[in-house]
Every structure is written in structure tokens, then in C-alpha cells.
Amino acid sequence: MSNQDELLRIEGIRKTFPGVVALDGVDFDLRRGEVHVLLGENGAGKSTLIKMLSGAYTPDAGRILVGGEETRIHGAQDSERLGIATIYQEFNLVPDLTVAENIFLGRQPRRFGMIDRRRMEADAEVLLERVGVQVSPRARVRELGIARLQMVEIAKALSLDARVLIMDEPTAVLTSEEVEKLFRIVRKLREDGVGIVFITHHLEEIAALGDRVTVIRDGKSVGQVPAATPEAELVRLMVGRSIEQQYPRERADKGSALLTVEGLTRDGVFHDVGFEVHAGEVVGIAGLVGAGRTEVVRAVFGADPYDKGAVKVAGTALKGHDVVAAMAAGIGLIPEDRKGQGLVLDQSVEENLGLVTMRAATRAGLVDLRGQREA
Ligand SMILES: Nc1ncnc2c1ncn2[C@@H]1O[C@H](COP(=O)(O)OP(=O)(O)O)[C@@H](O)[C@H]1O
Ligand SMILES: [Mg+2]
Known part of the structure; x- marks a missing residue:
């Protein structure tokens, strides 16, 4: 790897909230053209970490380097300027605006001082096509389902020419077909040289999509391994012990229902x-979306x-x-x-x-x- 391939480096990041140490020394780095998976249990600190990159939080200690230079990211505009786009678990679109308006929010193309609607919609059309989603630039965001909302968010990231795309559990709300489609888009972005930070706790997605994995446990990065690492090893890193028995044995004396x-x-x-x-029982109901x-x-x-x-x-x-x-x-x-x-x-x-x-x-x-x- 040459140094030019390094998009992002995080060293020893700490972040506390009143009464909670959310991040306690996390290291992470991202290269051009890779999918780097952030893996960890609920509450491990994954979302807090990416919020340092999107400018939502500032770290208490540690360093963030973008393109080899130490940087401070205060707010969404800093993040955007550095070419970092974040797609949160809860989307950031405005329901009553159209798809095109959302994509170009705050940056609408103008002509004679007025918003150039025609150009905005044509530009949006091109971006939506690149993402491969069939949705009209004039549709109101309110009318779209989750999968399309996500595609609109990705189109918006593309419009910002993001070099770093961060996705926080994007597959949690998608059907298996939609996941396939998302994977195709992510792979294409990777080919284009974008670096992708991908948060998931679906282990099978790691082998399917990832290049490297950083595992976070209790606010610390506890390992960086290739995406081809066996699932049992990933689980061991994630929970800090090996899990021989994933589910407790059924109790004999469980009484009536x-x-x-x-x-x-x-x-x-x-x-x-x-x-x-x-x-005293927890009963899971499994199935696809x-x-x-x-x-x-x-x-x-x-x-x-x-x-x-x-x-x-x-x-x-x-x-x-x-x-x-x-x-x-x-x-x-x-x-x-x-x-x-x-x-x-x-x-x-x-x-x-x-x-x-x-x-x-x-x-x-x-x-x-x-x-x-x-x-
Ligand atoms: N704004 C906040 N205020 C207080 N505690 C927070 C805040 N955000 C996150 N935390 C805490 O920080 C820890 C890490 O949370 P989070 O980054 O959301 O984990 P993950 O995304 O890995 O599930 C948790 O203990 C969580 O409760
Ligand atoms: Mg989270």
C-alpha cells in the first residue's frame, strides 16, 4: 500500500458522555477502494465512532488524519468538505421535499438567482441512474419506502463526490433482494476508488462484501482482521470469549405457558x-423482512x-x-x-x-x- 491509498486514520480516539465511556482508545484506518467493516455488539461504540467522522461529536482525545493530515472535524460542513459522507441508521432526508431537492439541499443549482429546477432534476436523474434506483426526482421523499430512501441517500453522497462513504447498519432494514442491490452499488463504488466504512452485525455480510474488519468491544478496538476470518473467530473477538453454546438449553421445569x-x-x-x-423465556421469531x-x-x-x-x-x-x-x-x-x-x-x-x-x-x-x- 502506498501512502496515497490511505484515506483516513484514527488513533486512540476517546469519547465520554456523562457517566459513560463510549470510546476508550479506538484505532482505525481506511484505504481507497476498500470496504472496511466495523463490527461489534450493541453499545460497543460503532455509531459514536462514525459520529466523530461526520462531525456530530468531537473526540475528547486522540487524532483523526484525513489524507495523512491531522484534522479537526467540527460539524457536518467540515466533514462534507473533507469528502466524507455518512448514511445514518435513521435517515436525514426531509420528508416534504422532493428527491431532487433532498439530494441538492443547500446547494441547489441557480440561474438568474432562482433555483434552476430543470437542471437540478436532470442532475438528480443522472445520480439516481448511477445508483440504479428507479425513482422520479420529483417524487416526495415521504412517499418512498426504506430501501429507496437509502438509495436517495447514496445518490446524495455521490453528488458530494464523497471519497469516504460511511454506512451505519444499512442492511438492517432491507429485504434480501434489496441487500443484493445495495451490495452491487457498494462494490461499484469500491471499484471507483471510494473507501467504505460498513457497519453491520450480520456476519455473513462480512465475507460477502468486506475487505478488512475492525472489531470494537466496550469502546476499544480489539482487533483488525481480514474479512475472510472464520465466523467463530469474529464472534470470539466481538464478545471476548468463545461461544460453544449459543443458546441456553431448554429448561425442563418451565411450567405452563x-x-x-x-x-x-x-x-x-x-x-x-x-x-x-x-x-422467564425469550422466544425469537426469525424470518426475512x-x-x-x-x-x-x-x-x-x-x-x-x-x-x-x-x-x-x-x-x-x-x-x-x-x-x-x-x-x-x-x-x-x-x-x-x-x-x-x-x-x-x-x-x-x-x-x-x-x-x-x-x-x-x-x-x-x-x-x-x-x-x-x-x-
Ligand atoms: N449521546 C449519548 N449520551 C450518552 N451516552 C451515549 C450517547 N451516545 C452513545 N452513548 C453510549 O455510548 C455507548 C456506545 O454507543 P453506540 O456508539 O451507539 O454503540 P453501537 O453503535 O456500537 O451500538 C453506549 O453505552 C451508549 O449508551
Ligand atoms: Mg449503532
């Missing part, structure tokens, strides 16, 4: 789904109706399609889209919690605000 789902069917959505959950996992749990919680089958709590059947009954029986649901479905973002923590406890805190038809606050 707390939750029983029998033959649950919603025509055209899911068919004959059944499982039991016992006290689109397989119906979310739809099943929504039906169990009463948020959606079902056509056949039963949901029982401690042996008693619940009325279908009745969230209040499900909550009264002691079921809670943390939905997939927590910002969209789980919380009212403009209200306080107290008000959000109050939405769940309001019924219990209502006295003589009035919401008992004091009771709500205490609860």
Missing part, C-alpha cells in the same frame, strides 16, 4: 402461526385483526383486535418503528408514559394528572 398463540391466520398475510412463551413477523406480533397485541386462530394469556383467550384488552392482560409491544408508532415525539416522556397509564389514572372521568406524574 404464559402466552399461547394457536393457528393464527390473517388471510393473505400469515397462515397458521403457533407458538408458546413461558415465564416481509415474511410476516411484524404482522404476527401486531395481531397478537390486538393492533391488527386476524381471521382464524387464538391468542391466550395464561390460558384465557383474548378478544381479537383489541389493544386495550391485550394491555389489560399484561401484554406490551415495542414496535419496530419506535419513532413512528411507539412514541409521540412532540410530547414529553411523562405524557408518553401517560398515554399507556391514562386509563388506570383516570378518576371520575378526569385524567388524574398527579397520579400520572407519580406513576
Whole structure:
């Protein structure tokens, strides 16, 4: 490797938040034309690390070198100027603007002082084509699904001529077909000489896409290995010990079921789904995006109706399609889209919690605000 191939180097980065050491000495480097995977468990510090590069946070200690020169990155504009583009887990697009407006936000081409819409849309079209996504530059971002949002973000990164593209768990929300498409785009960018920082905890994606892997554990970089490293070794680095037994043995004395789902069917959505959950158990529901996992749990919680089958709590059947009954029986649901479905973002923590406890805190038809606050 010649020095010109080094796009980025991070040395001994530290970052603390009140009461938390998020990063405690991380080293990392990125070369032209490589996919460098950042691997680590939840909370290891991956997102915090990339936020140092996007300018969202500044490090407490350590050095960042871009193209061999020590640099300070204060804010998104510094990052952009250095050719670094970041695609966050939660996208940064403006829902009510069009695709083209989002791509060129703040940099719209102008003609006689006015935004040159025609040119902006034509330029957007070229970028979208490069990414290989079929979406109109005039479509409102609000109308797009997750996969297309991500493609628009990538198009935006291309428009900035980014030399470094950072992607924080981009595949977590994609179907397997969409993942394939994303991989094709990433490989093409790599051929063009872009350096890509790719965060994932899907091990099979590392061998499929990566060149090198840096493993982060508890805020420290604990190893840098080739992407072809066997999965067992990657897991050992990630969790700090070898895992012979990935799942605990089923307990013999688990008692009767707390939750029983029998033959649950919603025509055209899911068919004959059944499982039991016992006290003290964690039961995983596996499947690809689109397989119906979310739809099943929504039906169990009463948020959606079902056509056949039963949901029982401690042996008693619940009325279908009745969230209040499900909550009264002691079921809670943390939905997939927590910002969209789980919380009212403009209200306080107290008000959000109050939405769940309001019924219990209502006295003589009035919401008992004091009771709500205490609860
Ligand atoms: N803004 C913040 N304030 C306080 N603690 C934070 C903040 N951001 C991250 N952390 C903490 O830093 C650690 C690393 O988090 P993060 O970088 O999000 O991990 P990862 O992306 O690897 O899951 C966690 O313990 C997390 O709770
Ligand atoms: Mg993260």
C-alpha cells in the first residue's frame, strides 16, 4: 500500500458522555477502494465512532488524519468538505421535499438567482441512474419506502463526490433482494476508488462484501482482521470469549405457558402461526423482512385483526383486535418503528408514559394528572 491509498486514520480516539465511556482508545484506518467493516455488539461504540467522522461529536482525545493530515472535524460542513459522507441508521432526508431537492439541499443549482429546477432534476436523474434506483426526482421523499430512501441517500453522497462513504447498519432494514442491490452499488463504488466504512452485525455480510474488519468491544478496538476470518473467530473477538453454546438449553421445569398463540391466520398475510412463551423465556421469531413477523406480533397485541386462530394469556383467550384488552392482560409491544408508532415525539416522556397509564389514572372521568406524574 502506498501512502496515497490511505484515506483516513484514527488513533486512540476517546469519547465520554456523562457517566459513560463510549470510546476508550479506538484505532482505525481506511484505504481507497476498500470496504472496511466495523463490527461489534450493541453499545460497543460503532455509531459514536462514525459520529466523530461526520462531525456530530468531537473526540475528547486522540487524532483523526484525513489524507495523512491531522484534522479537526467540527460539524457536518467540515466533514462534507473533507469528502466524507455518512448514511445514518435513521435517515436525514426531509420528508416534504422532493428527491431532487433532498439530494441538492443547500446547494441547489441557480440561474438568474432562482433555483434552476430543470437542471437540478436532470442532475438528480443522472445520480439516481448511477445508483440504479428507479425513482422520479420529483417524487416526495415521504412517499418512498426504506430501501429507496437509502438509495436517495447514496445518490446524495455521490453528488458530494464523497471519497469516504460511511454506512451505519444499512442492511438492517432491507429485504434480501434489496441487500443484493445495495451490495452491487457498494462494490461499484469500491471499484471507483471510494473507501467504505460498513457497519453491520450480520456476519455473513462480512465475507460477502468486506475487505478488512475492525472489531470494537466496550469502546476499544480489539482487533483488525481480514474479512475472510472464520465466523467463530469474529464472534470470539466481538464478545471476548468463545461461544460453544449459543443458546441456553431448554429448561425442563418451565411450567405452563404464559402466552399461547394457536393457528393464527390473517388471510393473505400469515397462515397458521403457533407458538408458546413461558415465564422467564425469550422466544425469537426469525424470518426475512416481509415474511410476516411484524404482522404476527401486531395481531397478537390486538393492533391488527386476524381471521382464524387464538391468542391466550395464561390460558384465557383474548378478544381479537383489541389493544386495550391485550394491555389489560399484561401484554406490551415495542414496535419496530419506535419513532413512528411507539412514541409521540412532540410530547414529553411523562405524557408518553401517560398515554399507556391514562386509563388506570383516570378518576371520575378526569385524567388524574398527579397520579400520572407519580406513576
Ligand atoms: N449521546 C449519548 N449520551 C450518552 N451516552 C451515549 C450517547 N451516545 C452513545 N452513548 C453510549 O455510548 C455507548 C456506545 O454507543 P453506540 O456508539 O451507539 O454503540 P453501537 O453503535 O456500537 O451500538 C453506549 O453505552 C451508549 O449508551
Ligand atoms: Mg449503532
